[in-house]
Amino acid sequence: MSRNTIARIDLSAIRANLARIRSMVGSSRVACVVKADAYGHGLSNIVPALHDADVLAVATVGEAERCRQYGWSGRLLMLEGPANADEIRAACEHRCELVIHHASQLKLLERAPRLPQGPYWLKLDSGMHRLGFPTDQVGTVHAALRRVSGDQPVILMSHFACADDPANPMTQEQLARFDRAVNGFEGEVSLANSAAVMNFPASHRDIVRPGIMLYGVSPRAGQPVASLGLKPAMTLQAELVAINQVARGEPVGYGAEQRCPRDMPVGVAAIGYGDGYPRGLRQGAPVLINGRRAGLIGPVSMDLTTIDLSDHPEASVGDTVTLWGEGLPVEELATWANAIPYELICGVTARVHMQVLPEFIS
Numbered sequence: 001m002s003r004n005t006i007a008r009i010d011l012s013a014i015r016a017n018l019a020r021i022r023s024m025v026g027s028s029r030v031a032c033v034v035k036a037d038a039y040g041h042g043l044s045n046i047v048p049a050l051h052d053a054d055v056l057a058v059a060t061v062g063e064a065e066r067c068r069q070y071g072w073s074g075r076l077l078m079l080e081g082p083a084n085a086d087e088i089r090a091a092c093e094h095r096c097e098l099v100i101h102h103a104s105q106l107k108l109l110e111r112a113p114r115l116p117q118g119p120y121w122l123k124l125d126s127g128m129h130r131l132g133f134p135t136d137q138v139g140t141v142h143a144a145l146r147r148v149s150g151d152q153p154v155i156l157m158s159h160f161a162c163a164d165d166p167a168n169p170m171t172q173e174q175l176a177r178f179d180r181a182v183n184g185f186e187g188e189v190s191l192a193n194s195a196a197v198m199n200f201p202a203s204h205r206d207i208v209r210p211g212i213m214l215y216g217v218s219p220r221a222g223q224p225v226a227s228l229g230l231k232p233a234m235t236l237q238a239e240l241v242a243i244n245q246v247a248r249g250e251p252v253g254y255g256a257e258q259r260c261p262r263d264m265p266v267g268v269a270a271i272g273y274g275d276g277y278p279r280g281l282r283q284g285a286p287v288l289i290n291g292r293r294a295g296l297i298g299p300v301s302m303d304l305t306t307i308d309l310s311d312h313p314e315a316s317v318g319d320t321v322t323l324w325g326e327g328l329p330v331e332e333l334a335t336w337a338n339a340i341p342y343e344l345i346c347g348v349t350a351r352v353h354m355q356v357l358p359e360f361i362s
């Protein structure tokens with residue numbers, strides 16, 4: 001028996017979001033990003049629902065192996081590329097395409113007894129300065145990659161730093177720097193994450209790489225995905241396990257710092273930072289009680305969270321509390337936790353029971 005702390009995963013939403021992404025990007029192919037356990041949605045749940053993706057993209061070899069285990073037989077891309085010889089061996093075994101972003105990886109390829117099939121994804125640094133070769137080295141590294149890979153096709157790629165802000169000129173600058181660098185090279189091009197899919201159609205090119213929007217979440221608050229026709233795939237819920245009357249001026253929870261501004265019923269929900277509900281949430285952060293809003297009072301603890309039920313006289317023990325998802329966007333909650341929505345959905349822990357709503361069969 002487990003407590004009713006659940007992440008409901010709606011596979012119809014995933015299907016609908018992929019269809020919506022396809023309608024936004026026209027003929028570009030879609031590499032669905034499923035790293036970090038499909039952004040906390042459970043790789044084993046999500047992989048079968050993405051059976052018609054063009055590519056699945058993961059960060060690590062372990063994630064690639066699990067995609068194969070869950071039945072994915074299509075193209076598989078390892079976004080970080082190989083870190084050592086073992087990872088190249090594993091990439092061969094699991095038929096992974098590799099990103100090559102650093103000279104050390106070219107050396108690994110050179111020394112490897114066996115290499116995975118191409119294409120190889122050559123990553124250029126167009127200005128983010130995290131991973132990628134400097135754009136002025138594209139000629140030499142492209143030639144080197146072709147040589148060590150036995151003339152496998154090369155896909156040229158880069159990544160944006162600020163595409164979540166449509167007004168930021170940096171994305172156009174990165175795009176222009178990339179285009180100047182790859183001018184004259186044959187092969188496909190891939191640039192766009194979710195934010196660029198949403199905000200910069202000129203970046204869609206041959207293959208887009210959406211992650212967060214596939215799960216129905218916007219890269220940041222203030223750009224609601226509902227207006228784009230995307231639907232959140234995860235709803236995090238818990239139960240009220242107690243309701244206690246607390247007098248005005250009395251403290252609630254650890255530290256005894258936050259005090260009741262009036263006599264009030266305080267509800268206790270069976271969820272805390274041990275489940276991935278962030279401890280950084282500020283007082284007043286919203287939850288839904290039976291579909292209506294209430295606010296936190298007192299700090300989130302490991303297993304429990306306390307809620308001001310002043311406006312919910314009808315609430316009773318056993319009622320459902322929604323922490324985020326349907327009716328309460330995780331993007332909004334993230335702003336109350338000084339976090340980004342990615343952190344919240346990726347942070348749901350193994351203690352939370354996943355309840356999978358199947359795709360509608362149509």
Ligand SMILES: *Cc1c(COP(=O)(O)O)cnc(C)c1O
Binds near residue numbers: 193210
């Ligand atoms: C994670 C990742 C993506 C997906 O990013 P979202 O913002 O979730 O759409 C795309 N490309 C690369 C290289 C990534 O690491």
